[in-house]
Amino acid sequence: MSPTDSDSDHNKELLCFVLRLGDSTLIASQRLAEWAGIAPTLEEDIAFANVALDLLGQARHLLSYASQLEGKGQSEDDLAFLRDVNQFYNYTIVEIPNGDFAQTCAKMYLFTTFLMLLWDHIARGADQELKAIAQKSINETKYHIEHFGGWLIRLGNGTTYSADRLKEAFEYTWPYVSEFFSPDPCISRLAPTIEIDLAVVQNLWLEEISPTFLAAKLPTIEISRFISNGKIGLHSEHLGHILAEMQFLQRAYPGGRW
Amino acid sequence: MSPTDSDSDHNKELLCFVLRLGDSTLIASQRLAEWAGIAPTLEEDIAFANVALDLLGQARHLLSYASQLEGKGQSEDDLAFLRDVNQFYNYTIVEIPNGDFAQTCAKMYLFTTFLMLLWDHIARGADQELKAIAQKSINETKYHIEHFGGWLIRLGNGTTYSADRLKEAFEYTWPYVSEFFSPDPCISRLAPTIEIDLAVVQNLWLEEISPTFLAAKLPTIEISRFISNGKIGLHSEHLGHILAEMQFLQRAYPGGRW
Amino acid sequence: NEREVEFNGHIAEGNFVEPADWMPERYRKTLIRQMSQHAHSEVVGMLPEGNWILRAPTLKRKAILIAKVQDEAGHGLYLYSATETLGVDRENLYEDLLAGRAKYSSIFNYPTLNWADVGVIGWLVDGAAIMNQVPLTRCSYGPYARAMVRICKEESFHQRQGFDLLLQMMQGTHEQKEMVQDAVNRWWWPSLMMFGPEDKDSVHSDESKAWGIKRISNDELRQSFVDATVPQAELLGITLPDPDLKWDENTGHYRFGKIDWDEFWRVVSGDGLCNRDRIATKKAAWREGAWVREAAQAYARNLSNNGGKHER
Amino acid sequence: NEREVEFNGHIAEGNFVEPADWMPERYRKTLIRQMSQHAHSEVVGMLPEGNWILRAPTLKRKAILIAKVQDEAGHGLYLYSATETLGVDRENLYEDLLAGRAKYSSIFNYPTLNWADVGVIGWLVDGAAIMNQVPLTRCSYGPYARAMVRICKEESFHQRQGFDLLLQMMQGTHEQKEMVQDAVNRWWWPSLMMFGPEDKDSVHSDESKAWGIKRISNDELRQSFVDATVPQAELLGITLPDPDLKWDENTGHYRFGKIDWDEFWRVVSGDGLCNRDRIATKKAAWREGAWVREAAQAYARNLSNNGGKHER
Numbered sequence A, B: 001m002s003p004t005d006s007d008s009d010h011n012k013e014l015l016c017f018v019l020r021l022g023d024s025t026l027i028a029s030q031r032l033a034e035w036a037g038i039a040p041t042l043e044e045d046i047a048f049a050n051v052a053l054d055l056l057g058q059a060r061h062l063l064s065y066a067s068q069l070e071g072k073g074q075s076e077d078d079l080a081f082l083r084d085v086n087q088f089y090n091y092t093i094v095e096i097p098n099g100d101f102a103q104t105c106a107k108m109y110l111f112t113t114f115l116m117l118l119w120d121h122i123a124r125g126a127d128q129e130l131k132a133i134a135q136k137s138i139n140e141t142k143y144h145i146e147h148f149g150g151w152l153i154r155l156g157n158g159t160t161y162s163a164d165r166l167k168e169a170f171e172y173t174w175p176y177v178s179e180f181f182s183p184d185p186c187i188s189r190l191a192p193t194i195e196i197d198l199a200v201v202q203n204l205w206l207e208e209i210s211p212t213f214l215a216a217k218l219p220t221i222e223i224s225r226f227i228s229n230g231k232i233g234l235h236s237e238h239l240g241h242i243l244a245e246m247q248f249l250q251r252a253y254p255g256g257r258w
Numbered sequence C, D: 001n002e003r004e005v006e007f008n009g010h011i012a013e014g015n016f017v018e019p020a021d022w023m024p025e026r027y028r029k030t031l032i033r034q035m036s037q038h039a040h041s042e043v044v045g046m047l048p049e050g051n052w053i054l055r056a057p058t059l060k061r062k063a064i065l066i067a068k069v070q071d072e073a074g075h076g077l078y079l080y081s082a083t084e085t086l087g088v089d090r091e092n093l094y095e096d097l098l099a100g101r102a103k104y105s106s107i108f109n110y111p112t113l114n115w116a117d118v119g120v121i122g123w124l125v126d127g128a129a130i131m132n133q134v135p136l137t138r139c140s141y142g143p144y145a146r147a148m149v150r151i152c153k154e155e156s157f158h159q160r161q162g163f164d165l166l167l168q169m170m171q172g173t174h175e176q177k178e179m180v181q182d183a184v185n186r187w188w189w190p191s192l193m194m195f196g197p198e199d200k201d202s203v204h205s206d207e208s209k210a211w212g213i214k215r216i217s218n219d220e221l222r223q224s225f226v227d228a229t230v231p232q233a234e235l236l237g238i239t240l241p242d243p244d245l246k247w248d249e250n251t252g253h254y255r256f257g258k259i260d261w262d263e264f265w266r267v268v269s270g271d272g273l274c275n276r277d278r279i280a281t282k283k284a285a286w287r288e289g290a291w292v293r294e295a296a297q298a299y300a301r302n303l304s305n306n307g308g309k310h311e312r
Helices: A005-031 A042-070 A076-081 A101-123 A130-155 A162-182 A200-216 A238-246 A248-254 B003-033 B042-070 B076-081 B101-123 B126-155 B160-181 B197-217 B238-246 B248-252 C002-012 C026-051 C057-086 C090-098 C116-138 C142-170 C174-193 C205-210 C219-235 C261-272 C275-288 C290-305 D003-013 D025-050 D059-084 D091-096 D117-139 D142-169 D174-193 D205-210 D216-238 D261-271 D275-288 D290-305
Strands: C247-248 C254-256 D246-248 D253-255
Touching: A005 A076, A005 A101, A005 D059, A042 A076, A042 D059, A076 A248, A076 C174, A076 D059, A101 A130, A101 A162, A101 A200, A130 A162, A130 A200, A130 D290, A162 A200, A162 A238, A162 D290, A200 C002, A238 A248, A238 B238, A248 B238, A248 B248, B003 B042, B003 B076, B003 B101, B003 B238, B003 C057, B003 C290, B042 B076, B042 C057, B076 B248, B076 C057, B101 B126, B101 B160, B101 B197, B126 B160, B126 B197, B126 C290, B126 D290, B160 B197, B160 C290, B160 D275, B197 B238, B238 B248, C026 C090, C026 C116, C026 C205, C026 C275, C057 C090, C057 C116, C057 C142, C116 C142, C116 C174, C116 C219, C142 C174, C142 C219, C174 C219, C174 C261, C205 D253, C205 D261, C219 C254, C275 C290, C290 D253, D003 D290, D025 D059, D025 D091, D025 D117, D059 D091, D059 D117, D059 D142, D091 D275, D117 D142, D117 D216, D117 D290, D142 D174, D142 D205, D142 D216, D174 D216, D174 D253, D174 D261, D216 D253, D261 D275
Parallel strands: none
Antiparallel strands: C247 C254, D246 D253
16 A cells, blocks of 8 residues: 555544544534523523533544645535535534433533544544644634533432432433444544543543432433444434524525625 | 517516416425425315315416416426426515425415415406406315414413414414515506505504404514515515425436326 | 135135134234234335425425325235224334334335435335235135235336336436435345345244245245346446346356344334334324314214214 | 602613612503513424524525524513513413413514525614614613613624524525515515504503603604615615605604504504414413423422432
8 A cells, every 4th residue: 555545544533433433523513592582591691602612623623624635626515515414424423313402411421422532532633633623623612512411410409309300311312322332433533643541531521420310310321222323424303403503594596605 | 668578578477477486385385395294284285285186286387277278288397396496486485485384374374364464366367268267266266274373362362382382383384474574566458457555455454363363362463573575586485495395306216208 | 624624725726815804813913914914014004205306306296105105005004904803903003113113114114215215116116016916815714805806906007107207317417316216226135135034034934825825935036026127227327236147058047145133123123214203203192282183072972972063 | 759859860871770669550451461561472483493503505504594593582581580570480481472372573473484584684674673772772671771782782693693604694595685675675574664653653661761761752763764774675675665865965864754653553453474373382382391390390299308319
């Protein structure tokens, strides 16, 4: 294999990983934005918008970098608005429905705690571009974890009703967590640029969430045998509906200036 | 004005009316189809699908005729899938959300009873093409009215809860009725081909619904001062979301064969 | 047991068993399980296809799809009615489904991800269903056999429509062809799994065979399906996702690769991508429809109390 | 009343009134009504624009729109807080809104129907709001005036973003230009109505003027808005939907056509296209959020009872 081949292969893996992160943050942001104007309090309207904006900002950096890696002259918008379901590589958990407030907080907590570990690894890696994005994102993600984690604790220790809702939310969202740690050709080929050992990450993650779970009175559960596969482009039925709405204008009015 | 001009003017009014009917039946069908697989009983799954199919069939005839009148070589599908919100001319009532079962039955009852009166007038009119569509549709519409009217009576005389739901459904849907009878340049210019006097139609309609309202224990209400304007292309915010989903494939994959 | 011997003889002579006839309890139980599972499959099967009604790309295809989903509701209804002739109650059967006590065809736990999935479900899934069901038209239990005659007729119609949809798309744009191939890649193996475990691992089969409930083995049916489908795939111009698939001159059959039975069992036991969503959707619909069903019952009661007139 | 004379003098000298200061009851009531109505408008105003967040055509525009809707929530929050300094409770004020006892700006009862509406709301609606609000930065009630300084700054930013959005679209395709024109056609007259009834029909105004709550009359503000906006419309290349609009050399102002006050009153009194939907959306959100707010309160109570530690 010539050096160039190896370079381009590496580029392909990196592209896959960057798209994964870009799509995950984009779809997470899109879902959160569904709450605009209908959160339980005005403070929460602001907080959710804040998180949605942070995630969207991350998505834009990531998708811009992805288009650079791809080298086909596509923009962040081309990637966001002109790919169909099977070309999206987000983790499935970000595309599942918001459900009630507890379910939104649960999935966002599970996702952002995992994302944080990815940022940590990226920040210690050798890809300068991605490193810069990670460094910027770490503080944001810290705030997201605190925010959603704080709600888990409040709901788990609020009323009987809120504790029940929280438990139901976890039953629904938890199975999607196994996708974080399932065999991942894309991540495994990132080394040595970025070294991510998913078995290690899984342990770190379980440690990370454990105090919050304890404080929120949530039972610790085993990683489910259920495995979703959005990260390799095999999604749930939900993503198609998200994209139909998200991409409408770009699809209906090609060549427009916005 | 030359005979040709007058012909083409008349064509324009007729086109507007045919699109109005075509869009109304299409969007009503699309909304009903949202119930697929989740109706309160299997029998109702079948019945709703039946009505959705009838309405879709009517829409196809109407939109085919509209494209013929338009004479630009567009197909029924071009009209259904490539127009945006302000080019749709359906009555607003068919685009409002389904809400619960009572709300769906309420709006469908209000719409189909009105539609029936239009078919009646069309069937007595001079446009042969439209007449044929009306004659075919009258029996279907009769069944729709019976079906939804039957549910109004059942819900109104079922449990206290169902009677309350029905009343709420009417509070929400009723204001959209005034659009049926509000000044309508398109209908008023159809004469002498088709003679529709909306003041007369309003009275006929109130007479038509009155026994069902009585049997369903619904209060008779005055036509509301609220006036929606979907019929002239000024819609509620709901239609855009319906179209984003409905038109996705045609927009995303232009030039496809389906 | 003399009655049982007589019963078996009756069946062996090719006669139907009717609801009023005496039957062994295990025969009844087996039929209830199989028929209600079949009914549940129709009813859950409305969801993956229903997922595309609102996005159908032409009005004609939308009409075909609504009609198909409606047929599935109809099949569910016949099958529940046929099962009720065995002395069970439809509502209880349905609640078994919602509570996870009863199964439905695992195929519906796979998601529909692009429009071609609608065609592929018609072509492969309905195709496999027909292969499974045609022998049931000669099943020993009369009401089931008769329901199957009607259902198989409609299913063949659906299968042709599905194939036609794919044929159209294969004459379309490059992207459309890719959609079809993508859908076939995802549905091929699950379709083969629809015939159930390999004969060596299959329970129930011997007794069912004796009773004429199950006339042809899983592996035989699967082989017939593969043999019938490969030429259709060639006609379509798609590639079936099995590198081991090839014609075997000696046997006169297509050989095919190893089925991933781990996946099969994972999905059967509840961990397919859509198991949770399907049941959650049906549960929510049932719960949200409760007040409507109650109102209809209350109304019917009032009506019969008042000699057919509702109060004014 | 001696105190009232002193109070009026204080205001006349251009001083601020602060929460701890004595104030006439009518002054307090007027401010509560106006400030809470203003807060409600921000909060309801999130909906028509929020309607397009999920469909924003570029990621940059999506970010701008989310940030804008977030700012509106922020404005709502300042304004409720500022109103609370007058001795009322935010939750009660909000419930007045939901129960239809309190008003909000009627402009938000018009639907957003195409993407250009988002730009036009920024340009015209925020433009009119700024015109109304800049004088309030010099309002006699300190907390309101200070909130207005911050809000006006952000609103100007939104207005520029809206104008920029439209400018982009006007350099785009023919269809995009049509969208902009369509949006302007729908929003122009309602924007003019934002300044309220003509001076001859306006209540409250005299007293409000004396108290420095209302410094410039409705008609004067409306005229300033028209004068400022017409040249911008020309810059954009769109036509304002008023055949009577023309420059008047003598007065140095643009003359404009007759406003449809029937429509204004119909919308104010609840019969605009979106009045029902807006309040229904907010009511449903408030109802569905109740258990979350209760849980947060219960948690806070437990925490303070346990000296800051939640039980494990």
